[in-house]
Amino acid sequence: xxxxxxxxxxxxxxxxxxxxxxxxxxxxxxxxxxxxxxxxxxxxxxxxxxxxxxxxxxxxxxxxxxxxxxxxxxxxxxxxxxxxxxxxxxxxxxxxxxxxxxxxxxxxxxxxxxxx
Amino acid sequence: xxxxxxxxxxxxxxxxxxxxxxxxxxxxxxxxxxxxxxxxxxxxxxxxxxxxxxxxxxxxxxxxxxxxxxxxxxxxxxxxxxxxxxxxxxxxxxxxxxxxxxxxxxxxxxxx
Numbered sequence: 750x751x752x753x754x755x756x757x758x759x760x761x762x763x764x765x766x767x768x769x770x771x772x773x774x775x776x777x778x779x780x781x782x783x784x785x786x787x788x789x790x791x792x793x794x795x796x797x798x799x800x801x802x803x804x805x806x807x808x809x810x811x812x813x814x815x816x817x818x819x820x821x822x823x824x825x826x827x828x829x830x831x832x833x834x835x836x837x838x839x840x841x842x843x844x845x846x847x848x849x850x851x852x853x854x855x856x857x858x859x860x861x862x863x864x865x
Numbered sequence: 866x867x868x869x870x871x872x873x874x875x876x877x878x879x880x881x882x883x884x885x886x887x888x889x890x891x892x893x894x895x896x897x898x899x900x901x902x903x904x905x906x907x908x909x910x911x912x913x914x915x916x917x918x919x920x921x922x923x924x925x926x927x928x929x930x931x932x933x934x935x936x937x938x939x940x941x942x943x944x945x946x947x948x949x950x951x952x953x954x955x956x957x958x959x960x961x962x963x964x965x966x967x968x969x970x971x972x973x974x975x976x977x
Binding site: 805857 | 906908954
């Protein structure tokens with residue numbers, strides 16, 4: 750039983766470059782979430798998918814950010830024209846929606862992005 | 866405007882004693898609450914959750930209490946162990962939305 754995996758674990762890039770992160774959820778989980786965490790803060794919601802449909806986006810998700818979940822399996826999060834303010838830990842979580850009352854999200858190890 | 870607040874940035878407890886971590890929320894529409902534990906450079910690990918229709922949930926050394934009238938929940942760890950030292954996040958899910966809203970965390974240190 751594998752958990753949520755994320756790749757890469759660390760990414761250092763120069764300002765203005767594009768980066769893409771991948772998340773593989775727990776198999777059979779139908780919901781997938783992306784969060785961002787900066788120092789001293791809790792994770793902040795970015796977007797989520799139910800199967801392949803992107804159902805909600807946070808206002809934190811500027812037009813430089815795009816996420817996909819083709820075929821309802823793995824997901825990618827792309828940041829275009831990175832800025833120093835994008836430096837953060839990007840977390841992916843997945844859940845199996847059986848009922849609204851028991852929708853527990855399980856997190857991956859995160860991708861640490863540093864924009865120089 | 867924070868909807869989930871953890872007002873104690875840190876807590877230090879002696880091994881074997883009880884650790885009590887507190888969390889307050891403002892939105893009465895929240896229907897599901899979770900506690901996560903996080904080590905540096907790792908993702909949050911799920912610990913325990915509670916639905917808004919309950920007031921207590923227990924799992925081994927961990928118990929979560931929910932007081933809806935006070936919009937307050939707490940996590941009790943008994944007995945505390947040095948391996949419990951980590952940052953603990955309280956999170957709430959709002960209504961039909963799937964996303965979680967997190968507090969800023971409380972750093973627990975359990976001293977041998």
